[in-house]
Structure formats: C-alpha cells, structure tokens
Amino acid sequence: FVNLERRFLMKKYLYFFSFILLIFSSLLGQTVNINDGSTNTLLQIVDEGSAGSLKLPNVGTTIDDIKLYNNGGNLYWGLNQIGFAGSAGGWTHNGTSIYNTTLTDKVGIGVNNPTRPLSFNNQYGDKISIWGPNSFGNILGFGNQPALFQMYTDGSHADIAFGYGQSSSFNENMRIKGNGKVGIGTTNPLSILTINSQNNWGSSVGDGWGDFSINDGTNGLAIGVATAGGGTGDIRFWAKGGTERIMFGNVTNGDVLTSKDGNIGIGTINPSTKLDVAGQIKITGGSPGTGKVLTSDTDGLATWEENQIGFHANLKADITLASNTETQLTNFTEIFDDGNGFNPTTGVYTIVADGLYHFDIKVRWDILSGSVSDAPVFITFYKNNTFIERFFHRVTLNSYNQAHVIGYNIKLQTDDQISIKVQYVSSSSLNVDYGNGTIVHTYFSGFKVY
Known part of the structure; x- marks a missing residue:
C-alpha cells in the first residue's frame, strides 16, 4: 500500500513538472500578455530576440503603442530616449550647464524642422524674454514684425546699452534711451545724438580720428571738440586726403562755400x-x-567812408576883433557839406574818414575908423583845440580893405577837429569882413585828398 501511495505521488509530480515545462516551452519566442480578466491586454512582455521589451498598449485609437526597452545601454520610451540627470534626449547636463549633446543638431521652438542652431516659428511677435516672469511688466526681450527685428524694454524708463565685458563689470560704449535719445561715450545723452569723446583733436587719419569721423582710413571728414588746454571748447572741422576741400551747398545752388x-x-x-x-x-x-x-x-578794420568828402562855408556876419586877442571864426553859412563834417555855428570841421585833407581860408580885414600901417595879423589852424600851424601877415588899412588866402594840407584821423582863429596887433579896431551878401569876403573850405 505504501509503495502504491509513493508510486501515485511520483506520478503527480511528474505531471506537474511536465505541465510547467510545457508552459515555458510554449512561452519561448512568444509574448506574455497580462489581461484584465477578459480580452483587454494591459501589459505585454515581448521577445525581441536576444532582448526583451515592455509594451503598454494604446489607450485609444489615435495613440500608437509605446514600448519601454533597452537599446545599447540606453532606455527608450517609444522612439525617444529616456534621459536622466546627465543625459536626456540629445541634451547633456553636466551639473552646471545644459547643452545639446550633438553639436550639429538644431533646436526648434514652435517649429519641428529648425534650419539654424536655434529657430523660431514664422509667427510675428515676442520671441525671447530675458527678464520678467510674467506676461506684462519688467520685460527685456527680442521680437519681430514684418521686415523688422526688435530689441525692446517694457517702457520709456528703461534703456538698452552696448559694450563689452560682462553684466557685473560692463564697459559701456553706446546707450539707447527709452525716450529715443542715443549716447555714444555717455550714459545720459542730452539730445537725439550725443557723442562724448576724449579730446580726439588731431588731424591724422584712421583710428581715433576726430570725435565724429567719416573716412576710409585715407580720405575723410572729421569733427573734433577740444576738451582740455587753452583751446577748451574749440570746435574743428577738417578734411584729410585728396583735394582736402570742405564744401557747403544745396541741390538748387550747388557748392556755395568752399574751404581749400x-x-x-x-x-x-x-x-x-x-x-x-x-x-x-x-x-x-x-x-x-x-x-x-x-x-x-x-x-x-574797414568801414564805410564817403567817397567825396568836402565842405565850403561863408562867414555870415562881420566879426569885430579885440587887439592882441585870438578870436575863433564862427557863424557860417554852409554852401555844401559832403560827409556832414562841418558845424556852421561853431565853425568846427570834424573829420569823417582817415586821410590827407586840404583846407582853404580867406580872411578880409577891414578897419572901422582911422588907419593902420603895417599891422601884424595872424591866421592859425587848431587841431582838437591845439595849435598846429600859424600864418603871419602885415596889413595897411585906411580907405580900403585887404584880404589873405591860405591853403594848408594835413593828414588827419576820423573824429579829429579843425578850427580857425585870427588875431591882430594894433591899437585900432579891426573887423573880419563877411561881405555884402553878394560878394563873399571871408570863407572856410576843405576836402579829403585821399
């Protein structure tokens, strides 16, 4: 009985192991399905030859099946490599930087066929925001519109600067203010374009030629402002090379002013x-x-002067002379006065232009009573009330008169004044006779020779 029981147990074990071997032999080279108790497959273990994969069937009609498998030591989810801290889908993270593992690959944002290392879609608008976590405010970014590349800030209070170095130690060369003003060499432009240079005053051609320069290294125009030395504040325009002409003009009239x-x-x-x-x-x-x-x-120094300068005036009334006393000739009637230099009331002629002058004076002496014989008389020229020339004569007067005519040349300057004084030495009384209204006996005249 015992042997029969043992024999029965051995037969059961043999059937069990045969069943197990049959199952494994049936699974070899096939797929293991895990179902939900019906025909719905939830998970498949797929034979991939020398390897295997884990497959999740799709959840709908529009989503493809996805496999999880190992390929060359990399884990893939469908066609995409699953990345970890050091590597993910063509990207590498080395702890401080994230970069494209394959340098020739291109990155597309909003586009699936990038043609440049970084490509955006062809929609107009904002593309890159450098600062600003929100949609509005505190924005520094780049954008585009038709045929227009834009670099912008969020308001007129913010500026855009260009230079070299790095943000924490920036060497600024140019700034565009939010209000539209541009500064080169200054962070605070006061006009649409403000250039602050460091005394580029020399006239050489090339690097550092002027504060503002248009040149090809050999020929050009430069504008410089002196900021130091005795000429501080001087502004210089100069040309270099070729004809070295600076010309000003317009389309209608051509070149109007030229410096050469x-x-x-x-x-x-x-x-x-x-x-x-x-x-x-x-x-x-x-x-x-x-x-x-x-x-x-x-x-x-040039001034406008009368081309014809001269005057002529006749004595208006007799002048009674006191013996041994100089008396100035006054009270004339002007015949002409080209240049408006003669004062007929005072008898003074004021010079209106520098030059050589010629003066004529005629004096007729007349005795009031009695007679004089060989009496000395004097005619004197004064310049600015200072004696310059005296002419001496002797007269003998009784029943007739006697006259003297004197000509005198002198170089004078503008505003000099010429006057005439007469004198006689005698105990008798004499007159300077003006005439009778028709015949002129005493006159004063002069003109500019050159």
Whole structure:
C-alpha cells in the first residue's frame, strides 16, 4: 500500500513538472500578455530576440503603442530616449550647464524642422524674454514684425546699452534711451545724438580720428571738440586726403562755400586768395550809403567812408576883433557839406574818414575908423583845440580893405577837429569882413585828398 501511495505521488509530480515545462516551452519566442480578466491586454512582455521589451498598449485609437526597452545601454520610451540627470534626449547636463549633446543638431521652438542652431516659428511677435516672469511688466526681450527685428524694454524708463565685458563689470560704449535719445561715450545723452569723446583733436587719419569721423582710413571728414588746454571748447572741422576741400551747398545752388588750402571761396570751389568771391558783395553793417567806399584803418578794420568828402562855408556876419586877442571864426553859412563834417555855428570841421585833407581860408580885414600901417595879423589852424600851424601877415588899412588866402594840407584821423582863429596887433579896431551878401569876403573850405 505504501509503495502504491509513493508510486501515485511520483506520478503527480511528474505531471506537474511536465505541465510547467510545457508552459515555458510554449512561452519561448512568444509574448506574455497580462489581461484584465477578459480580452483587454494591459501589459505585454515581448521577445525581441536576444532582448526583451515592455509594451503598454494604446489607450485609444489615435495613440500608437509605446514600448519601454533597452537599446545599447540606453532606455527608450517609444522612439525617444529616456534621459536622466546627465543625459536626456540629445541634451547633456553636466551639473552646471545644459547643452545639446550633438553639436550639429538644431533646436526648434514652435517649429519641428529648425534650419539654424536655434529657430523660431514664422509667427510675428515676442520671441525671447530675458527678464520678467510674467506676461506684462519688467520685460527685456527680442521680437519681430514684418521686415523688422526688435530689441525692446517694457517702457520709456528703461534703456538698452552696448559694450563689452560682462553684466557685473560692463564697459559701456553706446546707450539707447527709452525716450529715443542715443549716447555714444555717455550714459545720459542730452539730445537725439550725443557723442562724448576724449579730446580726439588731431588731424591724422584712421583710428581715433576726430570725435565724429567719416573716412576710409585715407580720405575723410572729421569733427573734433577740444576738451582740455587753452583751446577748451574749440570746435574743428577738417578734411584729410585728396583735394582736402570742405564744401557747403544745396541741390538748387550747388557748392556755395568752399574751404581749400587755407582760402575761402564763395561761389567758387577753387579759391586762390584768402577770400575769393565769384559774384557781387553786399555789406549791410557799418552805415553804408550811396557813393561810400570801404576804407581800412591802420589795424585793417574797414568801414564805410564817403567817397567825396568836402565842405565850403561863408562867414555870415562881420566879426569885430579885440587887439592882441585870438578870436575863433564862427557863424557860417554852409554852401555844401559832403560827409556832414562841418558845424556852421561853431565853425568846427570834424573829420569823417582817415586821410590827407586840404583846407582853404580867406580872411578880409577891414578897419572901422582911422588907419593902420603895417599891422601884424595872424591866421592859425587848431587841431582838437591845439595849435598846429600859424600864418603871419602885415596889413595897411585906411580907405580900403585887404584880404589873405591860405591853403594848408594835413593828414588827419576820423573824429579829429579843425578850427580857425585870427588875431591882430594894433591899437585900432579891426573887423573880419563877411561881405555884402553878394560878394563873399571871408570863407572856410576843405576836402579829403585821399
């Protein structure tokens, strides 16, 4: 009985192991399915030859099946590699940086076929925000509009600066203010364009040529402002190379003003003198007038002067002379006064222009009573109330009169004053005779020779 029981147990074990071997033999090279108790497969273990994979069937008709499998030591979820801390889907994280593992790969944002290392979609608008976690406010970013690349801040209070170095130790070269003003060499431009340079005053060509320069390294224009030394504040324009002409003009009239070889040309681009004018000159300052000429003084200062300067005046009434006393001739009637230099009341002539002058004086002596014989008389020229020249004569008077005519030349300057005084030495009383209203006996005249 015991042997029969043992024999029965051995037969059961044999059947069990045969069943197990049959199951494993049936699974070899096949797929193991885990179902939900019906025909719905929840998980599959798939034979991949020398390897296996774990497959999750799709949850709907539009989603493909996904496999979890090992390929070359990398774990993939479908066609995508599952990344860990050091590597993820073509990206590498080394602890401080994240970068594209394959340097030739391209990154697309909003586009699945990037053509550049970093590509965006073709929609207009904001693309990159450097600062600002929210949609509005505190934005520094880049964007685009049709045929326009934009770099912007969120308001007129913020600026954009260009320079070198790094953010914490930035060396600024140029700044665009939020209000539209541009500063080069300054962080606070006061106008639409403000350039703050460091005394680039020299006239060489090339690097550092002027505070503002347009040149090709050989020929060009420069503008400089002196910021130090005795010429501080001086502004210089200069040309270098070629003809070295600086020309000003417009489309309608062409070149109006030209500077070349130290000469200035107006209406000509090749001035041959310090001032070369092709055309007429008009000077409105300095009291111009018909017939006046431009005359230079000893310092080269030019003023408008009368071209014809002269006067003639007749004595208006007799003048009674006191013996041994000089008496100035006054009270004249003007015949003409070109230049308006003569005062008929005082008898003083004021010089209106520097030059050589000629004066004529005629004096007729008349005795009131009795007679005089060989009496001395004097005619004296005064300049600025100072004696300059005296002429001496002797007269004999009884029943007739006697006259003397004197001419005198002298160089004078503007505003000098000329007056005439007469004197006689006698106990008798004498007159300077003016005439009778028709015949002139005493007169004073003069004119500018040159």
